[in-house]
Amino acid sequence: xxKAYIVDDEPxxxxxxxxxxxxxxxxxxxxxxxxxxxxxxxxxxxxxxLVFLDIELDDDNGLSLARQLESQxxxxxxxxxxxxxxxxxxxxxxxxxxxxxxPFDEERIQKTLEKIKKMQQFRDKPVPIQSSMxxxxxxxIAVLADERIILLTLADILYFASSEGKCHIVTLDQAYKVxxxxxVLEKKLHSSKFLRVHRSFIVNLDHVIEIEPWFNSTxxxxxxxxxxxxxxxxxxxxxxxxxxx
Numbered sequence: 001x002x003k004a005y006i007v008d009d010e011p012x013x014x015x016x017x018x019x020x021x022x023x024x025x026x027x028x029x030x031x032x033x034x035x036x037x038x039x040x041x042x043x044x045x046x047x048x049x050l051v052f053l054d055i056e057l058d059d060d061n062g063l064s065l066a067r068q069l070e071s072q073x074x075x076x077x078x079x080x081x082x083x084x085x086x087x088x089x090x091x092x093x094x095x096x097x098x099x100x101x102x103p104f105d106e107e108r109i110q111k112t113l114e115k116i117k118k119m120q121q122f123r124d125k126p127v128p129i130q131s132s133m134x135x136x137x138x139x140x141i142a143v144l145a146d147e148r149i150i151l152l153t154l155a156d157i158l159y160f161a162s163s164e165g166k167c168h169i170v171t172l173d174q175a176y177k178v179x180x181x182x183x184v185l186e187k188k189l190h191s192s193k194f195l196r197v198h199r200s201f202i203v204n205l206d207h208v209i210e211i212e213p214w215f216n217s218t219x220x221x222x223x224x225x226x227x228x229x230x231x232x233x234x235x236x237x238x239x240x241x242x243x244x245x
Contacts, residue, residue, distance in 0.1 A: 002116060005046060006032040007039045007065065008054040008081065013102060017052055017081060020109045027113065036060040040068055043076065050077040050097070050116055055084055066096065075183055077116050097181055118144055119179050141188055143169065144179040152176070154193070158223050160185055160202040172207075172225065197221065197231040197239060205242060 004027050008014045014032050021027040030046045033039040035057060043051060051069065055062040066078050083102040097119065098112045140151045156171045162182040169176045169185075178185075186202055196202045203221060210222035219231040219239065231239055 002027045002050060002113065003030050003046075003048045004028065004050050004052060005030050005039070005043055005048040005076070006052045006081075007034075007036070007057070007062065008032070008052070009034040009058045010054070013054070013081075016104055017109075020104055020106055021052075021113075023106070024110060024113055026117070034058070036062075036065045036068075039065055043069065047074050048076050050079055052079050052081045055080055055082040070183055075187075077119065077181075079112055079116075115179065119181075119184065141185075143176065143185070145176045150176060150178075154189075154191060154204075155206070157204050158207045158225055158227070159204060159229055161229075162200045170225070170227070195235075195238065195242060197229060197235045199232065199234075201229050203229055211239075211243065211245070 004021060006014050006017055006029065008017070011034075014034075018029055018032070021029060030048050031042050033042060039051075039053075053062045053065060062080065062082070066080075069075060069078065077097040079098045079100065080096050081100050081102065081104070085099075085101055097116060100108055100112060139154050141154055141157075143150050143152060152169060152171060156173070158170045158172065160182060161168045161170065167178050167180060167182050167185065169178055182200065182202065186196060189202065193204055193206055194202055195205055203223070207224040208221045209224055212220040212222060212228070214220050214230070216233070217236060218233055219236065221229040221231060223229060
């Protein structure tokens, strides 16, 4: 049973969503809030699996709440439930799992729940292949791609990228579009070989062959396959420490 929390300043919208979630018989509603401040406090304590979050709130923007939740040790899956489709790209920049529009549709809600349950299955189940490198002798990671569980060798991964709501894993041989959000994948990577260099990129430092200075004190990383990965100013300091320049 998925545990959910709802953040929306419209009581009727909250009631409609609660009704559909309860009807699915797959969700337990832990609570609800109409503002960011109350939501942060409650979610920190209740630790839901997923948060249904409106973007336009009276006191704040739901995107800011999503960014705050990303910093929590146990990050819930974020589903934006809103009447505004123009925020879709910004929503996925904060690693939202899904984006559903009002008025809510029962079939669409069901698809969202199925997606989250699959993600939760491979994220939370304590299988050795998903443990840290320290305890993982085979050096692989399990990901859900195209309804299949694919085992990727960590040493072969060049980088992870999130773009327009899709997460990709690029290896020496090919690229995979996967179900996990970037923040979920990052929590599986306890090897010092991997470094987040941008809110949308995590790289394998073993496959960086050149560091190219870019504008405004940023850099591009030239990878072994010839692709370039940007380094944002937020992560420049750690990159320099890793490579000693």
